[in-house]
Amino acid sequence: MASLDRSIVANVPVLAGLNAADLDTILRDARSVRYPKDSSVFDQGAEAHSFFVLLHGHLRVEKTTPQGQQIVVRYVSAGELFGVAQAMGLKTYPATAIAVVDSVALSWPSKAWPQLIGQFPALAAGALQTVGNRLQDTQARVLEMSSEQVEQRVAHALLRLAKQAGRKVEQGVEIDFPISRQDVAEMTGTTLHTVSRILSAWEQQGLVEGGRQRIVLRDPHRLFGLAENHGKPDGERR
Amino acid sequence: MASLDRSIVANVPVLAGLNAADLDTILRDARSVRYPKDSSVFDQGAEAHSFFVLLHGHLRVEKTTPQGQQIVVRYVSAGELFGVAQAMGLKTYPATAIAVVDSVALSWPSKAWPQLIGQFPALAAGALQTVGNRLQDTQARVLEMSSEQVEQRVAHALLRLAKQAGRKVEQGVEIDFPISRQDVAEMTGTTLHTVSRILSAWEQQGLVEGGRQRIVLRDPHRLFGLAENHGKPDGERR
DNA sequence: GGTGGAATTTGCTCTATCGCAAGCCCACCG
């Protein structure tokens, strides 16, 4: 199992820069767990007992306000470190992680973290980068929400999803897990209705192809144009 | 100078958990620099040659879109670590930092970072927490922008500013540095005009007191009510 | 093969907020 893990773990960015022996040491403390579709890996507000690396599948990370409003913070794909709440100084998870397809993750007890980074500085550096990237993404999202209209934001979101979890199909690029209009709305700060309208319009223009919890980008390039331009109907881009 | 620095640095969270000897070692590589009001500490897109700890003053960190739209990412107060772009794996600064009052910062060459965290794991842990907190704040901001109306967002923003950089005055709590309506707008994803209208209304209700680049919260408690409630005109809060 | 509920689509109305335009006021400069 350790050797199996080692090969799977080979392309986990945060563990890069560690030699085989160190990797073994680290993996010794890990447990591999299966999460069936729609089950939660951890829940917002729960004690942050573990941190994880996703080996297989996709997770949706969502955050809920006291009033019940919800947003999708991000999607986690295989190879990513997640659930590092404790390392960031939190006692509880700030969000909920849900498997959107059957998934498998390695988990470590949070209390092993201080010792691990003491022993393997590369791990700390990796974690810092992971969190740093996440911060960049989130700030970019704030910038988008402040400066772009809904249509552009949706276009950006879909392109990002396609990049992160796109699967080439005959028709274009399909997002590789079930995702509803509601989910897209919660990623872009709008409503289910507006997303539906936008996708319908795009479908008519042959930009995307939709379905129940399914989105295929037929013309990513033209979509990108939409995302960049100020929504100008075409012809007078600057 | 080293001893002066050491006493100032005593309440820098990210350096807590280091003994005097280690602190000396770390401070040996640092330079102390003065940044006059309105000067920039670093610029978005410039090579990330240094990271910093703010000793004195306040900075505004802002990010600009290719199209020129701008947002205020956050304000930095004394004691905070900032400019850690390189540690997060970036080659260039993702934002611009500008002194809003005369300020002083310690700076280290970015290239010293890997060695420092190798030598002092506590430093890595501290940086991770700093960045983690920032991530939490930014995600909270996304949540706010998705779920709240402008008035609530402005209320929240002011309360946060008051907490971070509030100074008690006879009239209430004053934000301890010059901040324009435009700045508040760029923190909350709205426009100068809307912020002005909101503050005017609040001023009439005795909630705040305004001025040129100046905001005093006269009744933080009632403001908090505004921020929490769904903007209900009062009387039917739940 | 039928069926119930979730996901989606779509029309219509309503409004919060933007965008523009104009004028004001104060702090600082010369």
Next chain:
DNA sequence: CGGTGGGCTTGCGATAGAGCAAATTCCACC
């Protein structure tokens, strides 16, 4: 001490997009 420019206020449309309602489609499961 008057001038001026930056910051602020305010009125008035215009509108993107939210909210509500209802119909439709599509599975998943019986």
